[in-house]
Amino acid sequence: MKEYKSDKESMCYLLMYLDRLGGLCHCISQGQKIVINKKSIKAAEIDSALQFVTSTDRDRDGVVCSDCLYKYLRTLGEVSEGFLTDAEREEMVASYVRDVSVRMAAELSGYSSNGFSDKKYEEHVRLYIKKLNQTRSQWAALTLKLREKNGDKTLTELVDHYRALYRLESVFLFQVLSLDDNPDESDSLGTLRFMVGISEKVIQLSDMIREKTHDLLEREAISEDIQKSLRKHSEKRKETEYKFSNLAKVLGEISAHSDS
Known part of the structure; x- marks a missing residue:
């Protein structure tokens, strides 16, 4: 040197x-x-x-x-x-959490504009949440149908995992939209831990979905109709898992320094 x-x-x-x-x-x-x-x-x-x-x-x-x-x-x-000071650190944590989470929400919902604070962004994310909830209801109905027919236990659990996955994504997005509500009263560290928890649950669910799908395919225990539905949602699941994995790393980094 x-x-x-x-x-x-x-x-x-x-x-x-x-x-x-x-x-x-x-x-x-x-x-x-x-x-x-x-x-x-x-x-x-x-x-x-x-x-x-x-x-x-x-x-x-x-x-x-x-x-x-x-x-x-x-x-x-x-x-x-x-x-x-503790107050300054908490303010910085809140700023980081908001910036990272808002960008994540834009990616998940497919929002391509540069502005994240306008009404158009909020309306777009809310519409996407509505679509997620509709898809979640479809998975819930299929879960109920399989249980009523005493369907394969692993298949029933797999379908319910997809329902839970869509629920977690909608909960995350709703939380992001709530970040600007009463900012003076918000608990930035509590919000941070909540976001980390959601991300970790998404990753865990995705792992379980992968394992159960592999098991069912090996046993040829999935009908053609359900296979088509799973293929349709599999790519989205992989993208969602990847995005939440990155989010977990970033928020985990913030959390580690915030708790120290």
């Missing part, structure tokens, strides 16, 4: 060196450890910041801005200890 060090104190290459052995982060142009709030920045913190920022800010085509990394380090990194 010495060969790249600049002779000018004002020179900045906008490059960092992550020392994996020493565990710290260095400024390449100045050949010094990067320090914020009198604390050395760890390489692992930069890794976490990169993962978090690239997951939450998707409008930069892969380019991560230094301001975004700095904001993460000052609010969620180890250097934030003693820098933010």
